[in-house]
Amino acid sequence: MSGQRKGYIAKVSGPVVIAKGISDIKMGEVVYVGNEGLLGEVVRVSQDSFAVQVYEDTSGLRPKEPVTATGKLLVAELGPGLMGRVFDGVQRPLKSIEELVGPFVKRGVKVNPLPRNVKWHFKPSVKVGDKVSSGDIIGVVQETPLIEHRVMVPIGVSGKVKEVVPEGDYTVEDPVVILESDGRVVELTMKQEWPVRQPRPYKERLPSEVPLLIGQRIIDTFFPIAKGGAGAIPGGFGTGKTVTLHKVSMYSDSQIVVYIGCGERGNEIAEMLKEFPVLVDPKSGRPIIERSIIIANTSNMPVSAREASIYMGVTIAEYYRDQGYDVTLIADSTSRWAEALREIAGRLGELPVERGYPAYLPDKIAEFYERGGRVKALGSPERSGSVTVLGAVSPPGGDYNEPVTIHTLRFVGTMWALDTDLAYRRHFPAINWLKSFSQYADIIERWWVKNVSPEFPKYRRRALRLLTVASEIEAIASVVGEGALPDDQRLILLTSEIIKEGFLRQTALSGEDVFCKPEKQYWLLKMMMDFFDKSYELIRKRVSIEEILRMPEIYEMMRVKEDERGLQAVKELYERVMAKLDEIAQRHGVTLAVEAEEVVA
Numbered sequence: 001m002s003g004q005r006k007g008y009i010a011k012v013s014g015p016v017v018i019a020k021g022i023s024d025i026k027m028g029e030v031v032y033v034g035n036e037g038l039l040g041e042v043v044r045v046s047q048d049s050f051a052v053q054v055y056e057d058t059s060g061l062r063p064k065e066p067v068t069a070t071g072k073l074l075v076a077e078l079g080p081g082l083m084g085r086v087f088d089g090v091q092r093p094l095k096s097i098e099e100l101v102g103p104f105v106k107r108g109v110k111v112n113p114l115p116r117n118v119k120w121h122f123k124p125s126v127k128v129g130d131k132v133s134s135g136d137i138i139g140v141v142q143e144t145p146l147i148e149h150r151v152m153v154p155i156g157v158s159g160k161v162k163e164v165v166p167e168g169d170y171t172v173e174d175p176v177v178i179l180e181s182d183g184r185v186v187e188l189t190m191k192q193e194w195p196v197r198q199p200r201p202y203k204e205r206l207p208s209e210v211p212l213l214i215g216q217r218i219i220d221t222f223f224p225i226a227k228g229g230a231g232a233i234p235g236g237f238g239t240g241k242t243v244t245l246h247k248v249s250m251y252s253d254s255q256i257v258v259y260i261g262c263g264e265r266g267n268e269i270a271e272m273l274k275e276f277p278v279l280v281d282p283k284s285g286r287p288i289i290e291r292s293i294i295i296a297n298t299s300n301m302p303v304s305a306r307e308a309s310i311y312m313g314v315t316i317a318e319y320y321r322d323q324g325y326d327v328t329l330i331a332d333s334t335s336r337w338a339e340a341l342r343e344i345a346g347r348l349g350e351l352p353v354e355r356g357y358p359a360y361l362p363d364k365i366a367e368f369y370e371r372g373g374r375v376k377a378l379g380s381p382e383r384s385g386s387v388t389v390l391g392a393v394s395p396p397g398g399d400y401n402e403p404v405t406i407h408t409l410r411f412v413g414t415m416w417a418l419d420t421d422l423a424y425r426r427h428f429p430a431i432n433w434l435k436s437f438s439q440y441a442d443i444i445e446r447w448w449v450k451n452v453s454p455e456f457p458k459y460r461r462r463a464l465r466l467l468t469v470a471s472e473i474e475a476i477a478s479v480v481g482e483g484a485l486p487d488d489q490r491l492i493l494l495t496s497e498i499i500k501e502g503f504l505r506q507t508a509l510s511g512e513d514v515f516c517k518p519e520k521q522y523w524l525l526k527m528m529m530d531f532f533d534k535s536y537e538l539i540r541k542r543v544s545i546e547e548i549l550r551m552p553e554i555y556e557m558m559r560v561k562e563d564e565r566g567l568q569a570v571k572e573l574y575e576r577v578m579a580k581l582d583e584i585a586q587r588h589g590v591t592l593a594v595e596a597e598e599v600v601a
Ligand SMILES: Nc1ncnc2c1ncn2[C@@H]1O[C@H](COP(=O)(O)OP(=O)(O)OP(=O)(O)O)[C@@H](O)[C@H]1O
Pocket: 235, 236, 237, 238, 239, 240, 241, 242, 243, 244, 394, 428, 429, 430, 506, 507, 508, 509
């Protein structure tokens, strides 16, 4: 072909190739490398050469082999056909699970991300004569039984509708709307492209004030994440990062999940892929895969594609956000992604600053989390959507004092700190309640006040405070023995045990306790804190703690979360606990009035 810009390989260094011979090469340009035409992206341009990160295995590449420039940036192909599919980091569809675990041999093959032969039933929503511009919805397609795909005018395109196809079946390449735009004719199909390294534009950012409900009590009640927020889940080896993130993809109330399996073992992702089609969405009764997209870049796949996978995933998430959906983007694990960055930086001869990571590591981490948010989308009809970003962080040796964890914590609003000791004791989820934080908690409390109970903030704060005080008392108790503590301190310890066992601890596996509704979370906590208040009054009025410890309801409070009758069982137990304490009071001729607020207020 004439006009092709061709150069040649000068040097190969792992996933990075140094090439020469194309003087007008651009940063970020996609190139094809070597005789096989391996996909690569220009990551640095110098005076007489340029560096390419190659997204495929570079073994066997030799100097002097050709390099061809495309003039295009690395893009995501967007349109119907994404949902329910599995892609690698540069959006090549993976057809079978075997591709994940077997040796990754696919090289130089160009496969279209969206299938070209599938016909989608397109229902137009514009008519001849309408004026349309960036982001306007021109029609819809039922992409899966769970997701209606809203086909939008690509960013930067506008014009007057000249022709619209009738409702019917079309492929992603068939023109469905024809525009007249400044005297030119523009054909719109159901597919469009977007450069993955650029955030997609929106009309306006909206505050993140609604919780992403996960059904895990320690998260929803104590360390919530807002829809459109950013959260990190750091934890050492085997502490439960992946299990927790799977929970989020299965049970959270986001409409769409984009799951980036990034540098994890192939069999981990393969397992998940086997699980997803059989797992049923609790709200719709449909397979979860019908609202999920998986980007898989396992540890046996090329490291550059792992670097790109994060951007690919977030771009796809933004695209559905712009359609008006709440999307959760999960990256497991961002540490493996950062390692990919480090390796490429090393090959490029960048100066390492912290533990071998390049100086731009914090910027890259910030860029990733900042692509989360709740927005008003461009175009009409008016709609809002969100991308909630969640990243696992795997600090080596579980030591949080390392660059990826430190910088990540600067840019996220929530941290669920996994704890090796808790995991070792099989207290799951092993989220440490003293180290975790959520900056969304205050604003999300308003949602709880409105939707669950005006008393929620009070219970939440006091319970957290009680847990903190209890940890201090525990330290003393470990020296003097619990029996030597005054009764009020023993009551604090007892209540904190009830909260840990009956509230914080929650199975991820099966049964009633897998997903806990907000109202049930509230009633469990209310029961435990009201138990504390009443018991405290009794103790102040000289009733011995031993008498309270004898209540069989204490054990029940730790177990009622599993009762299949759900909320009703909690409310019934609540009544019984209160009646039992009143009975003790009566027996001792004590009147219960004031709350014990001052203790753990
Ligand atoms: N919420 C939970 N409920 C029950 N068991 C859990 C829970 N979380 C973790 N586990 C147990 O811990 C094991 C390890 O969890 P997981 O694979 O999620 O850890 P990880 O932090 O992702 O590990 P890695 O560092 O290897 O990626 C699980 O196989 C499971 O047995």
